Amino acid sequence: MSEQLLVTPLHALHTEVGAKMVPFAGYDMPVQYKLGVKKEHLHCRAAAGLFDVSHMGQLRLIGDNAAAFMESLVPVDIIDLPAGKQRYAFFTNEQGGINDDLMVTNFGDHLFVVVNAACKEQDIAHLQSNLPEDVALQIIEDRALLALQGPKAAVVLAKLNPEVANMVFMDAIKCQLAGAECYVSRSGYTGEDGYEISVPADAAEALARELLADDAVEWVGLGARDSLRLECGLCLYGHDLDPTTTPVEASLLWGISPSRRADGKRAAGFPGSELILEQIKTKQVSRKRIGLIGLSKAPVREGTKLFDAQDNEIGIVTSGTYGPSIAKPVAMAYVNIEFAVLETEIFAEVRGKKLAMIVSKMPFVAQSYFRG
Template sequence: MSDDLKHTPLFDLHAELGAKMVPFAGYAMPVQYPLGVMKEHLHTRARAGLFDVSHMGQVILRGADVAAAFETMVPVDVAGLAEGRQRYGFFTNDKGGIEDDLMFANRGDHLFVVVNAACKEADVALMRAALEPGVTVEVIEDRALLALQGPEAEDVLAGLNPAAREMRFMDVATLELVGADCWVSRSGYTGEDGYEISVPTDAVEALARALLAHEAVEPIGLGARDSLRLEAGLCLYGHDLTPDVTPVAGALTWAIQKIRRAGGDRAGGFPGADVILAQLSGGAAMRRVNLRPEGRAPMREGVQIFADETSDTPIGYVTSGAFGPTVEGPIAMGYVSWDLAEPDQRLYGEVRGKRLPVTVLAAPAFKSRYKK
């Protein structure tokens, strides 16, 4: 790998654990460990998996009107988010497209924002241009980020601090773990119950080792992270979401609260509002859907989708595709014409010159198990 790649604070631990490292978003990241992608995926579904996500961007926003200011960048309800709670959101552009998706938390006197690794420099520049000088944009450089996911995650983390049991999905709290103040949210990117933990860099290895010492926990790489999120119907920015995709086309209208929609008390006021608000009532040309290819052949990113076996014009395309170990078959996500995005719609993906049947799912292949 290139010497230009950045390392997370756990790089040496990954090497010690036998990880295969690959370039990802400018970092050397573990794609898998000796257990292998398939078993890592199934272990996370059955017990608990530990992910290093320190490549993500962590940002603190402070200011007297920080919630109102942040609402000028995102089409979601920031001002109404209770202290100690977290919400999903996205930056939009003037055409209504998604510049990045993100998580933000109300920490009382500030907002804590986590953005995608590949977009973090652009996101920080975007926030500084839109929010300063009224809001300070502080990039956190001295903290790492871990994710503990799976049905036994609660028992594992509660072994280090019993207060972890009291948290519910999208709660945030400061918990002392291995002697360090950690910013913990009950959330994740796998469809499983679990936690995301912002930890001081000088304590992250001690915390990772403490979690891995539990017999329920295995280290999990990017390979299983991708198949886990795809089974759960969770988007990967740069693939399933792009600056050309609106939240309506991206099937993310659930994340736009009523108060930010037409007729709401704080409707509009964000980039691309005219496009997005119009699409909320009238629809878009395409829509993101979860797909289940028939048979065993996976449909990877870029596969064209057709309405039938003989038509010449594609009506959609695959943006993510893989084998789903939990569902024991291929899974995919992509975009199809709005009128063909209904559940149980039978379509065809062209794989190596053959039209293979694929069905639009009413819900993701795996039903998420969050603790609400």
């Protein structure tokens, strides 16, 4: 099986340290290391976790109209994105659904775009099919992507280059780390302070080893990456977001820039804008993404059906696990709009039993981004 899968530049290092490898988005990826998922999760919350996310797509958009072009595909302000800043965005479709979520960084001379691994090919095709003649798309295939996450991440990385300590959440710079030019953003997918580091593929292993030489740093695999992001209320594309789900249903209004809303200076102009802006205006949707905390110890997994007290089916879980940081089951779900009210009790059907859960505010664990 692994012979048919793609590998990241750090694959040999993962196998060297005894990682358990699994197929993920067409790659052979580490799901956990010798510590195990729970200890990796808690280590990231307490110190610093190192993640290989090189399977994700790294792209460049070059040209004076790159920002305007990108803005035609996402409901986000890219034209006014300052140099050295990063922004969360999502590709919408004509039905108002979400085709992928992504990160866009303005490095001044180009836009640097990171897309999800499972959507990489379709995202590239989407960009290419809409690309104007005066904008160039470069697919970056010679760089790895590392994430260093946790409360000690800044201290660890600043030992390699003190410049990173001056960054705040969503800042991005080019700088030298372990002798290689890296693109570094102060961001991540765990809810913790930390960095994402695009590094030349041939320098990735040396950088990883240097980071791991610090006692504060441990490898963290896909298993804990998932539980960390879920505790912090962060969506996973293909699970909590998909082409049939609008940003309003997904509770992602914060991701739609004011300038792109109905009364904004550059409203509309993105796929599905009429439907999305109407949903924002009327607040009329039939379902909503919510957070759930379980009242029992049993985790409630993706695909679990949800019911009201009268045994009517009202929704479905899209992500679910046991949250190691709070020692309770946590989940994201979509429910009929009348049940998307905090403190509402609803029931998850697990192996024939109805388990009580409470609609709860997300994030379940407070986000710790460094804002200065």
